Amino acid sequence: MKKSRRYTITAKGAAIILSFCITTSSALGFSGGMLVSSYAGKTGLEENTAANLFLTQQNEAYLTSASSGNATLSVAEVAALTANSVVEITTETVTTDSWMQQYVTNGAGSGVIVSSDGYIATNNHVIDGAGKISVRLKNGTVYEAKLIGTDGKTDVALLKINASGLTAAVLGDSDSLMVGQTAIAIGNPLGQLGGTVTEGIISALDRELVIDGKTMTLLQTDAAINPGNSGGGLFNDKGELIGIVVAKSSGSDVEGLGFAIPCNAAKAVIDELAAYGYVKGRVDAGMTFLDLTTAQKALLYGVRQLGVYIQKVDGGSNAEKAGFQAGDLITYLGDTKISSSAVLTQALEKYKVGDTVKITIVRNGNTKQLSMQLEEYRPD
Known part of the structure; x- marks a missing residue:
């Protein structure tokens, strides 16, 4: 038969136990409150806030990757980082026919935001002869654009819209590219599919082509390029802009031949257009x-x-x-x-x-x- 024992608690011991209980209860209550608060915050986020949080996380991933030098991002991460830097461009051109009747023709292309205050790079052939140029951002906002300058030789043009706080593309280094590296094109193929993302590789460097009577030195890629992609961005696997899409070789038996102006060459022209409206010395x-x-x-x-x-x-x-x-x-x-x-x-x-x-x-x-x-x- 097991005997029961009695324990006597002194006043001092009772005080110690009470103090311990209060401390433990407070700690557990605080932790639980934080956990509930955190859970409530996550489940109660509105859709826009959740999207912004995702983009913030991707930007942090990009900064970590960029600082590490060799780390790369997935296509999905690059698309999330750069989608807001690529715009849709539509144009209206007044044409006079042989009967002296005027009619309006519409055109479409793409562009890349190069500064947060509204400067946008595109191709000269996208806006050539246009009487009106409109720019549509990823969020659907449409602006009328002003032509700052254009250079027919390199097929680069610079536009300006009255906006601020835009997401400018991060400039890469096209001189350091190698054949076989990832190439991601974002643009507005067919003038109707804005924000389209296609993936490929850099197929060749310094490819000389004659386009509209002009000899151009371009990057070649097998990323899917279609009419309307012109002026859009070609990005690497760090989310950096490495080229401005300019052309696709066409033909029933031609696939996987797209071309882009190297970003280093485009930047030099864009700087001149921003400063003077044309390229000096031509x-x-x-x-x-x-x-x-x-x-x-x-x-x-x-x-x-x-x-x-x-x-x-x-x-x-x-x-x-x-x-x-x-x-x-x-x-x-x-x-x-x-x-x-x-x-x-x-x-x-x-x-x-x-x-x-x-x-x-x-x-x-x-x-x-x-x-x-x-x-x-x-x-x-």
């Missing part, structure tokens, strides 16, 4: 040229010989003063034989503003050599 021949490469084209313009013709001479230009006329066939610039407008453009780029060039032409069957001083290109 030579201007003061003439518009036309490639006649087929007999059908030559017949259409009433000439017999194929080649590069002067389509228009700018009024008041050095070319007009030197005696050049529309319809002249250009055969040589200096010692360079001219077979296309691309060859002519490349030959002109070897000269500086103020240099005098000799150009050989054929007019009415007669060969002439005219000299002119090259001017600086300044857009109207």
Whole structure:
């Protein structure tokens, strides 16, 4: 039989036990309150706040990754970081037909926010000739944009909208890229699918292409590119902008050939456009040229010989003063034989503003050599 024992608690012992109980109860109550508060806070977040929290977490992940140097992000993380930096662009252009009737044509493309106060980079061909340019942000807000400057040679244009606090793209270093690295394109394919994200790799560096008579050095990627992507962003796996999407090779048997202007080259042009509205130091021949490469084209313009013709001479230009006329066939610039407008453009780029060039032409069957001083290109 087990005997029961009695214990006597002194006043001092009772005080110690009471104190312990109070302390323990307070601690548990505080912890429980914090836990309940935390749970209530998480379950009671509104949708917008939850989205902002997610983006904050992704930005923290990006900063951690960027500081570590070699760490990378998933495509989903890159998309979350950069989605607000890419915009949709729509344009309206007034065109006059052969019956002197005017009608409005619409165009669409993409753009990349390059500063939080509303500067947006895109392609020159996206906005070329547009009478009205509209920009739609990721959140659906639409602004009318002002054209700050454009450069036809690099196909870069700079727009400005009246907005602040925007999410600007983080600039990467296109000179440090390697073939095989991840490339993520974000843009507005077909002009209707804004915010589309496609993934691929850098397929080639320093790819030289002739686009609209201009020789351009571009990045090549197999990320899906479609009409409407032009002017959008090409990002690496750190969420950094590495290029401005510019073109896709088209054809029924062509897939996986997209191209972008390297960000380092684009930045230099954007800085010039922001400061002056054009790129200083570009030579201007003061003439518009036309490639006649087929007999059908030559017949259409009433000439017999194929080649590069002067389509228009700018009024008041050095070319007009030197005696050049529309319809002249250009055969040589200096010692360079001219077979296309691309060859002519490349030959002109070897000269500086103020240099005098000799150009050989054929007019009415007669060969002439005219000299002119090259001017600086300044857009109207």
